[in-house]
Amino acid sequence: MSVARTVLREQIKEILLERILRGELEPGERLVETRLARELGTSQAPVREALRDLELLRLVESEPFRGARVRAVDDSQLLPVFPVRAALEELAAREAARKAEGDVSSLERELDAMRRAAVREDWRTQIAHDLAFHRAMVELADNEPLLQSWLVLGIEVSTAFAVYWTYWDHLDLAEFHVPIVEAIREGDSARAAAEARKHVRRTERVVRQRTRGAERRAATAASPAG
Numbered sequence: 001m002s003v004a005r006t007v008l009r010e011q012i013k014e015i016l017l018e019r020i021l022r023g024e025l026e027p028g029e030r031l032v033e034t035r036l037a038r039e040l041g042t043s044q045a046p047v048r049e050a051l052r053d054l055e056l057l058r059l060v061e062s063e064p065f066r067g068a069r070v071r072a073v074d075d076s077q078l079l080p081v082f083p084v085r086a087a088l089e090e091l092a093a094r095e096a097a098r099k100a101e102g103d104v105s106s107l108e109r110e111l112d113a114m115r116r117a118a119v120r121e122d123w124r125t126q127i128a129h130d131l132a133f134h135r136a137m138v139e140l141a142d143n144e145p146l147l148q149s150w151l152v153l154g155i156e157v158s159t160a161f162a163v164y165w166t167y168w169d170h171l172d173l174a175e176f177h178v179p180i181v182e183a184i185r186e187g188d189s190a191r192a193a194a195e196a197r198k199h200v201r202r203t204e205r206v207v208r209q210r211t212r213g214a215e216r217r218a219a220t221a222a223s224p225a226g
Helices: 003-022 033-040 044-056 081-099 105-120 123-140 144-152 154-167 170-175 178-185 189-222
Strands: 060-063 067-070
Touching: 003 033, 003 044, 033 044, 044 060, 081 123, 081 144, 081 178, 081 189, 105 123, 105 170, 105 178, 123 144, 123 170, 123 178, 178 189
Parallel strands: none
Antiparallel strands: 060 067
16 A cells, blocks of 8 residues: 555545544444545545544444445443543543643633533533543643543444533533643643543443433333323
8 A cells, every 4th residue: 555545535535534533423324435535535545544544433324235324322332332442541631730731721612612612502512622622632642542542432432512501501511621631731630531531431420320210211101101
């Protein structure tokens, strides 16, 4: 494979990854190679390779004769992800506090964007910047295996963000990130790690609450009429 084609594949993968995480490409949506190649002004080969990479990240699934589509995730698949994500983001925040040397500008940009989107009640944009905040935090840790491990959670992370959106005031959702930013800015590794873990567990509680509600409704529907 040529260097140019490898670079093109990576560029296409990043474009599609961003669209999936932002919710522009929704769970279950078909990813047609010819259409994507035409839109991106390239041949089908690097698109096909990028889709394979995204399948390894569990963002995309494919079936014979049906092509590729954005992978859909339900709550039963989400719940096992939270302990893993909590561990990864706890480590990321700890390392970011140690290595950022007080420079949290990338986090502040995403936080400000979240606040502006919340005021406009633009939930899709707010989710995108919320996700970007967490990725920026992981990138501040400056640990490539950690970043790749976080990206593997892909669609589960973005789905979790969409799930908890209706349970909180949107401005509150933005402000939840402030303790993480402050701890990383101050270089307080222990506090940054604790705040990052608390942040993830807050989302987990919402998903568990939603799961219990769904189970109660299913049990009610299955019980004989009294």
